[in-house]
Amino acid sequence: MKERINNHNGKLWWGLGVGVGVVAGAHFLRRWVAERRLPPLFKARASAGVALITGASSGIGATYAEYLAQAGYDLILVARRRERLEALAESLRTRTGVMVEVLPADLGFPEDVGRVAARIESLPALDFLINNAGYGRSREFAASAVNEELHMAHVHVDASLRLTRAALPGMLARGRGAVVNVASVMAFYPLPGGATYTATKAALVGFTRALHQELQGTGVRVQALCPGLTRTEFHQAANLSITQAPGIAWLSTDQVVAHSLRDLAADAVISVPGLGYAALVGVSGVFPPVLFDGIGTAYQALRRVKPASAAGGAFDGFSRRRYESLGQVTGELRAIFQRRAELRKAMRLLDPAFRERLMLTVTQVNGCRYCAQAHARMALEGGLAQEEIEALLSGVTAACPADELTALLYAQHWAESGGAPSAAARATLLECYGEERTAAIEMALRMIQVGNLSGNTFDYLLYRLSGGRWGK
C-alpha cells in the first residue's frame, strides 16, 4: 500500500516536473520566435492606427498607453478619473506627438459602456482594443452586497464583451486588429474571498479562447493577458494585505505589457508574464481538485489570522536583521565565493575555539537561531565549556581568554554596526592583532554574518507567510 502511494507521489512529482519543463521550454521558444517576427501591426511607424484602452488612468492600462503611443498609435483613454486621464494624455501628446482623446466612463454602468461602444463604432478604424479596466476586493461572497458583486461582473465581463463586439466588425472588414482582455492568474487559481473576481477573470479567459478559434485566419488577434502580482494601485485600492508578499513575486507593469505585446506578435492566445507564473498556470490543469481545496483552506486560514501589522501597517513585529532582497543574498554569497582562497587561509590562521567564540558573539547580536544551534555544537566539539557557550549566547564575554577579548568586543561592535565598524575600533584591532590576523578575523565575521542574515531571512519568510505566527 505504502509502496503504491510512494509510486503515485513519484509519478505526480515527475509529471509536475515535466509540466514545468515543457511550459518553460515553450515559453522561451515562443518569445524567441516572437522577438524575431514582429508583424507590421506592432512595429512603430508614422501612423500606426488607433488604440482604445480601458482602465488607462493608472497601472497596466497607463503602461499600455505609454507603449502604444511610443509605437505611434493615436489613443482613446477610458476610466473614471478624468483628471488622471487628462494628465496622461497631455504628457503623451507632448512627448510622442500622437493624438490622445479622453473618454471618462464608469464601465460598471451600461449607459457608460454604451457611450464607449458608440465611440468605437463611430471610428473609421480601430486597430487595438485593450479591455483592461478592473479592480479587486477581498470579501466573502455570501456576506457581500449583491450589487457590488454584479458591478464587478459588469466592469470585467459585460463591458469587455460589449466593447469587443463593437470593435470586431471593423477589424474583420479590414482584416487586421487586436483585442487584449486583461484577465489574471486567479482565473486558474480560485481563492476564498475572490469568488466573483476569479469567476469574471475565468470568464474572460474562456471567452478569449473561443473567440481566438472563431477568428483563425481573419488577421484579427485576441489575447487573454493573465498577470500575477503586479505593482500598481490595484492592491491598495482593494485593501488587500498581499502587498506584504515577497519582492520576488512582483512584476512591473513594463514586464507585463512588453510580454503581452510580444505574445500578441506570436499570436499566443493566453499570455502569462513571468516564468514562475507561467509555470503555475501551466501546471494548474493537472492539479487534482483536492489540491485546490488545500490551497484555499491554507489561504483562508492566513486571511483569518490578524497580521502582526494590523496596528502599524507593516510587519514590524519581526525585528531581527535580515536581507531585504534576493539580490543582496546572492551578492554576498558571490563575494564570499570569489574570496574562497582567502577564506580558507583565514580559517587556518584562527584557532578553532577562538573562531567559534567570534561566531557565537556575532550570532548573539544578530539573533539567528539556526547559527546559534550549529555553532554551539561546533564550539562544544572545539573544546568550549557549556557554561562559556551559554554566556557568549547571552552577550557575556568576561570568561573568555584575555588575549581574545579585544577581538570579541570588536565582533560585537562589528555586528551591531551591520559590518561597518568605526575607524577607532578597527585601529585598536589592528594594533592588537596585526594586519594578517585582523583580515582573518574580519573574514570570519563576514562569513557568520551571511549565515545569520540568511537564517533570519528564512524566518522572516515564515513569519510573513504564516501571518506572524511562525519564525519570530
Ligand SMILES: NC(=O)c1ccc[n+]([C@@H]2O[C@H](COP(=O)([O-])OP(=O)(O)OC[C@H]3O[C@@H](n4cnc5c(N)ncnc54)[C@H](OP(=O)(O)O)[C@@H]3O)[C@@H](O)[C@H]2O)c1
Ligand atoms: N495588479 C495586479 O496584481 C493584477 C494582477 C492580475 C490582473 N490584474 C488586472 O489588471 C487590470 C488593471 O489593473 P491594475 O493592476 O493596473 O490596477 P490599477 O492601477 O488599480 O488600475 C485599474 C484601472 O481600472 C480602472 N477602473 C476601475 N474600475 C473602473 C470602472 N468601474 N470603470 C472604468 N474604469 C475602471 C481604474 O481607473 P479609475 O479608477 O480612474 O476608474 C484604473 O485605470 C485589472 O483588470 C486587474 O484585474 C492586476
